[in-house]
Amino acid sequence: MKEIPADLSKLYPFKNAEDNYxxxxxxxxxxxxxxxxxxxxxxxxxxxxxxxxxxxxxxLREHFRCIVPDHIGCGLSDKPQQYPYxxxxxxxxxxxxxxxxxxxxxxxxxxxxxxxxGMGLAVKKCITRVKSLVVLNSAAFLSDxxxxxxxxxxTPVVGDILLRGLNVFVRGLLSMGxxxxxxxxxxxxxxxxxxNWHDRVAISRFVKDIPxxxxxxxxxxxxxxxxxxxxxxxxxxxxxxxxxxxxxxSHFLEKWIESFPKAKVQxxxxxxxxxxxxxxxxxxxxxxxxxxxx
Numbered sequence: 625m626k627e628i629p630a631d632l633s634k635l636y637p638f639k640n641a642e643d644n645y646x647x648x649x650x651x652x653x654x655x656x657x658x659x660x661x662x663x664x665x666x667x668x669x670x671x672x673x674x675x676x677x678x679x680x681x682x683x684l685r686e687h688f689r690c691i692v693p694d695h696i697g698c699g700l701s702d703k704p705q706q707y708p709y710x711x712x713x714x715x716x717x718x719x720x721x722x723x724x725x726x727x728x729x730x731x732x733x734x735x736x737x738x739x740x741x742g743m744g745l746a747v748k749k750c751i752t753r754v755k756s757l758v759v760l761n762s763a764a765f766l767s768d769x770x771x772x773x774x775x776x777x778x779t780p781v782v783g784d785i786l787l788r789g790l791n792v793f794v795r796g797l798l799s800m801g802x803x804x805x806x807x808x809x810x811x812x813x814x815x816x817x818x819x820n821w822h823d824r825v826a827i828s829r830f831v832k833d834i835p836x837x838x839x840x841x842x843x844x845x846x847x848x849x850x851x852x853x854x855x856x857x858x859x860x861x862x863x864x865x866x867x868x869x870x871x872x873x874s875h876f877l878e879k880w881i882e883s884f885p886k887a888k889v890q891x892x893x894x895x896x897x898x899x900x901x902x903x904x905x906x907x908x909x910x911x912x913x914x915x916x917x918x
Contacts, residue, residue: 628816635813636678641700646724648717651702655693655721659685662755663727664915666692667718667745669736669762670830671794672898673699675813676735680900683908687916688731693721695741697826699817709829711842715744722750729753731915735760735900736872737830740846747852756860756918758911759887760899761872765850765879766843768836771871777831787831788824791815801897803868810901853883861887862914864907866895888914 628641638656645652656674658681666677674692681690694701695714707713718741722730732754734742739762746754777783777793786792798811806814818824835843861884865877881889890910895902 631809632813632816635809636675638678638681646721648696648720649713650696650704650707653693653696653702653717653721654700655691656681657725658690658692659688661688662915663689663691663725663730664733665718665722665727665730665742666690666733667735667738667742668692668695668698669738671698671797671818671824671827672736672814673817675699675816676898676900677733679904680733680908680911683912684915687912691721691725691727691730693718694817695826697829703823703825705822705825707825707829709826710833711740711744711835711845714741715748715845718742718745719749722753727753729755731756731758731918733758733760733911734762734764736762736897738762739764740849743853743856744845744849746856747849751855754856754859756915757856757862758914759861759863759880761866761869761876761897763872763876763879764846764853765883766835766846767876767879769873769875770834770836774831774834774871777828778834783831784828787828788821791818791824793827793831794818794824797897800870802901803866803894803896804902806898806901857884857886860914860918862911863887863889864899864903864910865889865891866897866899866902867891867893868895868902869897869899871897 644655668676673694677692697703732742743764892903
């Protein structure tokens with residue numbers, strides 16, 4: 625594992641960040657385990673890592689135990705080159721972590737592809753254990769809406785050159801995923817785990833795992849998750865949404881509201897995909913108050 629540099633540790637100030645690992649199929653999965661109280665499991669998407677939730681952890685750890693894994697292939701976790709990298713596998717990995725930590729009831733926070741992984745965990749593995757849901761810009765249902773810039777990255781050969789060779793997915797996110805801009809140090813934090821072709825394997829595989837046709841390996845898994853969302857409707861839910869998201873547009877927000885009409889919805893008109901970056905001053909206290917109210 626790479627040693628966390630001093631500049632990054634100022635933004636990611638978790639003293640046990642380099643010590644928490646769980647062996648799962650394919651390698652070691654890294655996770656943050658900060659604070660005490662009711663557990664809050666936070667699941668990131670592609671191409672971020674637990675760094676995305678750093679400020680939320682700092683805002684919650686006085687009241688809650690914050691569990692933030694890096695999916696295999698991401699962040700400080702191992703990056704196996706020959707590995708399924710499927711939705712089903714990621715769900716199994718997170719369930720292994722929940723079991724390893726002996727979590728009873730827990731709150732769930734999801735973002736980006738973490739939405740499908742988290743809702744898959746809830747629907748397929750932990751329906752009675754999930755106490756509440758916080759949904760940030762994400763999806764957990766089938767859709768044929770995919771931005772052209774992401775569709776191009778699924779092209780054989782060209783996609784790997786763009787994602788693994790040129791690192792356009794991470795670099796693009798750091799410019800297109802935020803409206804307020806990021807400091808140089810924050811950008812370096814997001815880039816830190818993805819320094820070369822080897823380290824970017826999961827970024828490419830996540831993009832390829834988006835199921836756009838019925839014969840895709842993850843199509844049935846996502847369909848089952850979508851159909852199972854109805855069993856979560858009685859769970860308290862908060863939705864925090866950046867309305868300037870180029871990927872998860874208002875179409876996806878409307879789908880969430882349709883599935884969870886009782887959810888507390890907070891829209892951020894000027895925030896982008898990285899809503900925890902663009903709207904953190906308002907969003908983090910809202911999440912904390914929501915969780916404390918349950």
